[in-house]
Amino acid sequence: MTILHIEAGKNLYGGAKQVAYLIEELQKRGTNNILICPINSEIAKVCKPFCIVEEIQMSGDLDISMIFRIKKIIKFHNANIVHVHSRRGADIMGMVAAKLSKTPVVLSRRVDNPEPKLWAKFKYSFYDHIVTISEAIRNVLISEGVKSEKITTVYSAVDSSIYDKPCSKTYFLQEFKLPENTKTIGVIAQLIPRKGHKYLLQIVPDIIKIFPNLHILFFGKGPIKNELEDIIKTKNLQNNVHMIGFRDDLLQWIGCLDLVVHPALMEGLGVSLLQAAAAGVPIIASPFGGMPEIVHNNVNGFLVDPHDSKTLFEKISLLLNDQNLSIKFGKAGKEIVKSKFSIESMVDGNLSIYKKVLS
Structure with a gap:
């Protein structure tokens, strides 16, 4: 054939x-x-x-x-x-x-x-x-x-074996020039409107009041880069939100993230969500498109409508606070990937x- x-x-x-x-x-x-x-x-x-x-x-x-x-x-x-x-x-x-x-x-x-x-x-x-x-x-x-x-x-x-390995937190912090004792959220998506970066940025000022050591990394490139940078400057978030760009070595770093947030309005499935789940990272995604087929609500993460700022804030705060829940969700995510993807x-x-x- x-x-x-x-x-x-x-x-x-x-x-x-x-x-x-x-x-x-x-x-x-x-x-x-x-x-x-x-x-x-x-x-x-x-x-x-x-x-x-x-x-x-x-x-x-x-x-x-x-x-x-x-x-x-x-x-x-x-x-x-x-x-x-x-x-x-x-x-x-x-x-x-x-x-x-x-x-x-x-x-x-x-x-x-x-x-x-x-x-x-x-x-x-x-x-x-x-x-x-x-x-x-x-x-x-x-x-x-x-x-x-x-x-x-x-x-x-996703080849789960290449993501299911320990991450060097020290090397991770050095690579992205982050201070010690940092909590990190990753957003891994093209910089286009339907990926929903703006919905997360709306609540970041309130989140960092509670978690001043939080750093949010935007992985990806796209046409709204300048627009997002303007929002970050307007909200004075330059010390906490970082535009990383596209990285072809993501498998080295994704397991070091404390949380992946994907507030997309549309998504056929979401390969970055598969990668995060394979690496044992808890996920907050939207209940749209194919995302619920990867992220099972209250199993390996939470499904939150990105327009619901209050719930998005609550779920992010919960996972940043509760390490045991994050570990539980991370283990469940690995099993979902191995069994279905x-x-x-x-x-x-x-x-x-x-x-x-x-x-």
């Missing part, structure tokens, strides 16, 4: 990381893999030991010529299935190229934002099967008129879909 994967992301996080996990494990199981990705992307470097990598120009939703570049590669490698893993034009162009090549095409959908019903019903009718990374996303598609039998949920995965389970799920499509 030869699977041709299409991933348009240049950085190795989120969906691109899942594709890398999938290709490596499929190769171990005897499946041939081809990866189409942008020129000089991180995923190309990581996947070259496990598959043939075809780096091409991928210029987004209006790059019609992408169809013919992809079609040529499909025909050259005689792929049995095309698996489109991302948007940025790859979803439509990859699907059209597969159809022109008379090759079955599978789409992975990783976001839960709704689409117009008529468009969704039309668009998804061309795919032989759709993989969603959470039941929440699957339900969105069904509500838009996509046939339920064409959609299967296969959870994103392993790489083996993710690969099994995708393989079963390939076989179903080919049959």
